[in-house]
Amino acid sequence: MPEVITxxxxxxxxxxxxxxxxxxxxxxxxxxxxxxxxxxxRREELPETVDTWLHIxxxxxxxxxxxxxxxxxxxxxxxxxxxxxxxxxxxxxxQMVMGDTARTPWDMGTFGSRTTPxxxxxxxxxxxxxxxxxxxxxxxxxxxxxxxxxxSEGCICDKNSSKKATLGELAGKINWxxxxxxxxxxxPPERWSVAGTSLPKVNAEEIVNGKHKYASDHKxxxxxxxxxxxxxxxxxxxxxxxxNAAAKMAGVHVARDGDFIAVAATDEQKAQSALSLINAKxxxxxxxxxNELWSxxxxxxxxxxxxxxxxxxxxxxxxxxxxxxAHTPLEPRAAVAxxxxxxxxxxxxxxxxxxxxxxxxxxxxxxxKNVRVLMPDTGSAYGGKHSGxxxxxxxxxxxxxxxxxxxxxxxxxxxxxxxxxxxGIVDVRSEIDRDGTLRKWEFHNYLSGGSGIRTPYEVPDKxxxxxxxxxxxxxxxxxxxxxxxxxxxxESHMDELAAAARMDPLEFxxxxxxxxxxxxxxxxxxxxxxxxxxxxSATRGFGLSxxxxxxGYVGCCAEIALGPGKQLRVERVVEAWECGAVxxxxxxxxxxxxAIVMGLGGALFEAIDFAGGKILNSxxxxxxxxxxxDVPKIELILIDRKDIPSAGAGxxxxxxxxxxxxxxxxxxxxxxxxxxxxxxxxxxx
Amino acid sequence: MKLxxxxxxxxxxxxxxxxxLWVLRNELDxxxxxxxxxxxxxxxxxxxxxxxxHRSCITPVGSVAGREITTIEGLSDGERxxxxxxxFIEYDAMQCGYCTPGMILESAALLRKNPMPSETEIKQxxxxxxxxxxxxxxxxxxxQKAAPxxxxxxxxxxxx
Numbered sequence: 026m027p028e029v030i031t032x033x034x035x036x037x038x039x040x041x042x043x044x045x046x047x048x049x050x051x052x053x054x055x056x057x058x059x060x061x062x063x064x065x066x067r068r069e070e071l072p073e074t075v076d077t078w079l080h081i082x083x084x085x086x087x088x089x090x091x092x093x094x095x096x097x098x099x100x101x102x103x104x105x106x107x108x109x110x111x112x113x114x115x116x117x118x119x120q121m122v123m124g125d126t127a128r129t130p131w132d133m134g135t136f137g138s139r140t141t142p143x144x145x146x147x148x149x150x151x152x153x154x155x156x157x158x159x160x161x162x163x164x165x166x167x168x169x170x171x172x173x174x175x176x177s178e179g180c181i182c183d184k185n186s187s188k189k190a191t192l193g194e195l196a197g198k199i200n201w202x203x204x205x206x207x208x209x210x211x212x213p214p215e216r217w218s219v220a221g222t223s224l225p226k227v228n229a230e231e232i233v234n235g236k237h238k239y240a241s242d243h244k245x246x247x248x249x250x251x252x253x254x255x256x257x258x259x260x261x262x263x264x265x266x267x268x269n270a271a272a273k274m275a276g277v278h279v280a281r282d283g284d285f286i287a288v289a290a291t292d293e294q295k296a297q298s299a300l301s302l303i304n305a306k307x308x309x310x311x312x313x314x315x316n317e318l319w320s321x322x323x324x325x326x327x328x329x330x331x332x333x334x335x336x337x338x339x340x341x342x343x344x345x346x347x348x349x350x351a352h353t354p355l356e357p358r359a360a361v362a363x364x365x366x367x368x369x370x371x372x373x374x375x376x377x378x379x380x381x382x383x384x385x386x387x388x389x390x391x392x393x394k395n396v397r398v399l400m401p402d403t404g405s406a407y408g409g410k411h412s413g414x415x416x417x418x419x420x421x422x423x424x425x426x427x428x429x430x431x432x433x434x435x436x437x438x439x440x441x442x443x444x445x446x447x448x449g450i451v452d453v454r455s456e457i458d459r460d461g462t463l464r465k466w467e468f469h470n471y472l473s474g475g476s477g478i479r480t481p482y483e484v485p486d487k488x489x490x491x492x493x494x495x496x497x498x499x500x501x502x503x504x505x506x507x508x509x510x511x512x513x514x515x516e517s518h519m520d521e522l523a524a525a526a527r528m529d530p531l532e533f534x535x536x537x538x539x540x541x542x543x544x545x546x547x548x549x550x551x552x553x554x555x556x557x558x559x560x561x562s563a564t565r566g567f568g569l570s571x572x573x574x575x576x577g578y579v580g581c582c583a584e585i586a587l588g589p590g591k592q593l594r595v596e597r598v599v600e601a602w603e604c605g606a607v608x609x610x611x612x613x614x615x616x617x618x619x620a621i622v623m624g625l626g627g628a629l630f631e632a633i634d635f636a637g638g639k640i641l642n643s644x645x646x647x648x649x650x651x652x653x654x655d656v657p658k659i660e661l662i663l664i665d666r667k668d669i670p671s672a673g674a675g676x677x678x679x680x681x682x683x684x685x686x687x688x689x690x691x692x693x694x695x696x697x698x699x700x701x702x703x704x705x706x707x708x709x710x
Numbered sequence: 711m712k713l714x715x716x717x718x719x720x721x722x723x724x725x726x727x728x729x730x731l732w733v734l735r736n737e738l739d740x741x742x743x744x745x746x747x748x749x750x751x752x753x754x755x756x757x758x759x760x761x762x763x764h765r766s767c768i769t770p771v772g773s774v775a776g777r778e779i780t781t782i783e784g785l786s787d788g789e790r791x792x793x794x795x796x797x798f799i800e801y802d803a804m805q806c807g808y809c810t811p812g813m814i815l816e817s818a819a820l821l822r823k824n825p826m827p828s829e830t831e832i833k834q835x836x837x838x839x840x841x842x843x844x845x846x847x848x849x850x851x852x853x854q855k856a857a858p859x860x861x862x863x864x865x866x867x868x869x870x
Contacts, residue, residue, distance in 0.1 A: 097806025097843050225799055232807030233795035233814060235742020235782035242741035250736070292736060294728050355746050355754055355808045355842045404744070404808030405842055436747045611802050615845060619805055622844025645751035645840070653833040656846045 059476055060136050061444060061501030062380045062411030069131040071147065075158070075204045077130055078151040079108070081196035085179055087112065087119045089148060092132025093140045094124035094376060096406040098675040099612040100140045102227045106609060107145045109219040110212050111152035112192065113176040116224055124378040124400030134377035136408060136502060138575045138673025141608060145671065149211040158204050159195045166190070166198070214606035214667040221665075223611035228402065240374040240401050241359035245429040248361065249278070249289035251422040252300040253432070255442065258638030259498075260310040271299040279303075280425030287418065289426045312638035313497035319346060322450050325494045326471040329452075332488070337456035337464040339525040344452050345514040346700045347473050348632035349445040349498055353650055356404020357439035358415035362422070363429035369396045373416040374403030381413030388417045389424065407623070408502035408676075409443060440643035445633055446503030447496050449473020451514035461526040463537045470511060472496060477508025477574040477680065480515055482537040498635060504620070505676040508574040509627065509683065513701055516570035516684030521697060530569060530688065531556055538571075542578045542603055542666075547571040549662050550580035550601035561692040563587070568688025572680045576672025577604040581621075581681025583657075585689040593703075595625065595655075595686055601662040602678055605669035613674055614661050620678035621659055626651045628683035630704045711775050715740065716784025726772025730764075731755045733771045734781060742782035742811040746840070753839030756812035757781050763819035782811035785818065793859035794818055797852040805843035813839050817853045818860070825861040829854070 072078070080088040089108050095101040101121050109116040122128050124135075132144075156176045163181040164171035173183050182189035214221065231237040256263070263284045272279045276291035277299040286303065290296035313321045334340050360373035369391060375381045378398040386393040403410065419432040434442070449472040456465040466480055466487040475491030491507075503509075523533035531551050538544055551557075551569060559567040569582045584597040602617050630649050634641040642648045687698045713720045715738060722737055729748075734740040734757070743766050746754030750765035757766045758780035785792045794814045797803070804810045813836065820827055820835040827835065832850050841849065 097804075099805065223802075225802065226804065229799040229802075229804065229807075230791070230795075232804055232810050233782075233791065233798050234786055235740075235811045237807065238741065239744075239808065241745065242735070244736075244739065244741075293732050294725060353842055355752065355806070355840060356744065357746075403806065405806035407842075433745060436749075615802050615805060615848065618847065619844035622846060623842070644749060645747040646749055650840055650842060651844065651846075652838075652840060653836050653846050653850070656844070659847060 059474060059502070059506055060134070060411060062134065062377045068133065072130050073205045074202055075151050075155050075206060076201035078148060079155055081155070081192050083193045083197055085118055085191050085193035087114065087192070088122060089119060089152075090122045090129040091144055091148065092124060092129045092379060093144050094135045094378060094400045095402040096135065096376065096410070098140075098616060099226055099609065100135075100144075101402065102224055102612060103141065103220070103608045104145060104148055105227050106220040106222075106224055107149050108152045110217050111149050112156055114179040114192065116219060116227060118179060123402075125397070126378050126382045126399075127397045131379050134380055134411065136376055136411065138577070138676050141671045141673040142576065145608070146211065150206045150208055153210040153212065154204060154207045157207065157210050158199055159192055162195045162199050163190055166195075214671070220608050221606070223609055226612070238401055239356055239359070239404050240361065240372050241356055241404070241433045243361040243372045243401065243431070245361060245363055248429040248431055249291060249426055250293040250296045251287055251289045251419060251430045251432040252296040253418050254286040254300060254303055254305060255438065256307055258309050259312055260638055261307040262310075264306040264308055266303060266305040268303050270302040270304075274299050274302070278426040280422045282421060282425070285418075285421060287422045289422050289428070289430050309638065314636035315634050316636070318448060318497065319450060321497060322471050322494060326450070326492050329467075329469055329490065331454055332467060335456055335465055335486070338459040339522070340454070340456045341518065341521055341525060342452070342454040343518055343521060343699060344450060345510075345517060347449045347451070347510040347513070348700075348702060349448040349500075349635075350503070350627050350631040351440055351445055351633055351648060352407045352409025352443070352503060353440070353645075353648065354405040354407060354409055357434040357436060358410065358443065359431070359433040360416040360419035361429060361431045362416065362419035364423055364427075367395060369420055370399070371397070371416045371420055372399045372401060373413065373419070374406070374410055375400055375413055375416065376406050376408070376410050377413070380411070381416050384413040384417055385420055389420055407504040408506070411502055412444070414442065436645060437643045440648065441640045444499040444501035446627075447473045447500035447507070449507070449510055451510060453514055453518040455518065455522060457522055457526055461523070461528045461533050461536050463522075468515065470507060473510040474507025476506035477511045477572065481540050481543050481573050482519070482534070483539050484537070498633065504623065505574065505679045508572070508677065509624065509680050510701065512570070512572040512574075512680040513683045513687070516572065517687050517697070517699065520568070520684070520688040520691065524691070534571065540573065543571055543573050543580075545664060546578045546580035546601040546603050548580070549664065550582050550599050553601070553660060553662055554582035554584075554599040556582060563693060566689035566691070566693030568685045568690070568692055570681050570684035570688060572677070574677045574680060577602065577674055577677035579678055579681045581685045583682065583685035583689045585686060585693065587690075587693050593629075593690070595629070595657045597658045597660070598682065598685070599660045599662070600678065600681060601664065602674070603664035603666060604672040604674050604677075606667045606671045607663055607665040608671050610663060613663055616674045617661050617678040618659050620676070621682050622651050622656055624679040624682035625655060627701055628686050628703060629655075630702050632702050711772065713771070713775060713779060714777065715779045716781060724771060727770045729767050730757070730769040730771045730774060730779070731766035734766060740781045740783050744808055744811065746808070751838070751840075752809075753812040753816055754809055756815045756839065758815055758819055761819065761822050763816045780815070782815060785814065792818070793856040793863065794821075794853065797856035798849070801848045801852040801855060803845050803848035803852040805845055809839060809841045813841065813849055817849075817856070820853070821857055821860045825864070826857055827853070
């Protein structure tokens with residue numbers, strides 16, 4: 026097996042291997058088009074030889090290479106489980122190299138819940154191929170029928186004698202460059218032994234003892250600390266800037282390239298002082314403000330003329346609004362950039378290290394082969410770290426000052442200059458028969474997005490459309506994309522229809538739903554919740570919802586308490602979740618719980634306020650995210666379908682909570698909430 | 711200026727108004743304390759000063775000269791993890807882990823004052839710490855799990 030590749034030009038290296046079969050990356054193009062991020066988006070073919078994905082050292086240490094990255098969704102652990110399963114070895118013997126453009130195969134990015142359905146099978150394919158090659162090698166070496174041999178506990182052993190050899194001993198005898206991945210020997214879920222169990226987070230110890238180095242923790246000799254001059258509002262144009270006072274400070278460099286002005290200093294305090302000494306004049310531009318947003322969307326949205334009603338028993342037309350919200354990853358964007366010998370290396374927290382490499386190459390007019398991006402496991406992302414602006418800024422400053430530079434965006438910068446989950450309006454018109462059968466369904470999403478727009482309910486006459494509108498604020502991917510908004514509108518509207526038909530919300534949904542997997546999670550959640558025993562009152566409400574997106578099925582029930590003065594508290598949430606075969610039950614529960622908690626923020630109180638091109642609540646003291654006291658009792662039911670390939674679970678569990686809460690409010694008050702967030706209609710208790 | 715960090719005296723020449731967080735991270739390479747907001751709102755920068763939890767991002771370094779500063783790097787007993795650290799692993803009380811050092815130190819400060827806190831008391835005490843990944847209920851469970859062990863260790867080593 027060749028040495029671990031450190032050459033920057035991996036593509037040239039792979040080409041030099043020659044001969045291997047190439048497979049096309051199977052990511053669904055339509056889905057990826059909804060994701061944000063700059064740079065070149067051209068796909069590359071995935072290498073088909075085992076050596077590019079896996080290395081087994083003579084001492085048995087296994088290194089696996091993947092372009093996917095860890096942002097808290099625990100794929101470092103789940104992918105380790107997949108490889109351990111196939112090589113029949115201990116997870117501790119595996120090290121996962123992730124998101125390093127010089128060492129890992131190209132990858133489009135870690136988004137769209139694609140790691141579990143695409144990267145885990147890819148690594149299983151390569152590791153199982155390696156296992157079979159190792160068995161072949163032992164059979165040849167010992168002149169034995171390979172049927173007698175098996176992989177077990179990091180060795181290849183003879184079932185009929187004590188003869189065995191470690192994977193490390195055998196690996197050195199194989200020319201791995203010529204071994205291409207086979208798709209016929211991966212272990213099916215019913216025979217998994219490491220996957221399917223709750224292996225703890227593989228690098229948890231480094232997290233709890235503070236030793237893990239996030240991008241913002243990285244330090245290089247001679248490194249400077251950067252700060253970037255920001256315009257006072259979006260779209261403002263620089264008229265003039267006097268940087269003399271800043272440049273005169275000892276230990277400070279000013280970097281200037283057109284409108285880009287930044288400082289680098291020997292410490293962060295000096296950088297801040299220097300920045301504040303720059304006297305810049307800007308020409309500001311008129312911008313849409315939050316209080317004009319709905320009228321802006323209405324006037325730009327080319328509203329569809331409603332189709333004529335068919336004359337069924339009940340018809341209903343409602344509209345829902347969704348505010349802009351911020352990902353607020355606890356680690357803001359951060360990057361450390363270093364130029365050395367004409368090569369640029371950047372450590373940064375991003376979901377798209379290869380995309381960011383392209384952004385860097387474009388911005389600095391370099392060849393991609395001279396740019397390396399490394400992504401240390403990062404302080405969360407939630408779809409918010411697709412882009413490389415901080416990496417590009419750090420590199421521009423580093424180039425200007427001739428020293429390595431660290432740039433950590435301030436919280437205010439993260440709130441202002443990153444991107445937001447788009448706001449939007451959803452119009453829904455529908456008709457049902459007297460017996461509650463859906464007849465007609467018209468669903469229009471303006472601005473917020475098309476993800477999850479298709480109704481899972483049976484309806485003969487339907488029209489579902491996403492209307493693209495220029496977003497007043499910079500918008501981009503967010504956990505679950507627009508499926509949260511679309512499911513909120515759909516499941517709220519379904520609840521309104523149930524009320525119009527005087528039917529139980531659960532029975533009404535089941536009557537119009539054939540999808541077995543969705544029916545299952547809805548029924549299981551309702552049973553565990555005690556749906557049929559609920560007793561709504563003026564002070565207590567109960568609501569449910571369901572939804573499917575990206576191969577994940579969610580059924581969600583919420584119980585709320587209402588106090589005097591419209592005070593609200595979510596007390597209990599029961600969610601049933603199914604996404605095929607469960608890879609790591611505890612980590613899956615953790616993801617589902619986390620999605621519910623994050624969803625609670627968008628459902629109840631998160632909203633970006635903006636006026637005149639400025640974000641008005643760009644601090645954690647002004648933008649509220651869920652805290653300990655907001656979190657209800659959460660009960661989860663995981664349905665493990667070993668007969669169905671695993672889908673990702675980082676996103677879709679977020680879509681159930683908002684409509685379940687809104688529907689619970691209706692059950693108690695008779696009042697419909699048609700906005701996300703639900704506050705300020707109510708106050709939190 | 712003299713600081714005592716994780717039991718060791720450290721001499722440093724710096725502006726007394728500079729936030730402790732950046733002195734720890736940039737001068738002493740103790741990066742376990744994280745920047746999250748710079749206004750004491752998220753708890754990612756939490757350290758212990760004489761055993762009490764403080765937001766190092768809004769603590770001028772001059773105000774803690776000579777006092778006992780403990781960061782996450784100094785919490786464990788050599789290679790042996792502190793019971794809170796073990797419990798956070800056992801309860802999978804983290805996702806990205808960026809809030810974890812602050813959560814653990816804030817919890818350690820609570821257990822010093824209140825060795826057997828109720829669920830409500832834990833939530834109230836930790837209200838100023840944000841876990842954006844939403845592992846709050848797991849953190850509460852981990853603190854409850856660790857409490858008896860922390861109390862037992864405190865009885866053996868009352869000054870630790």
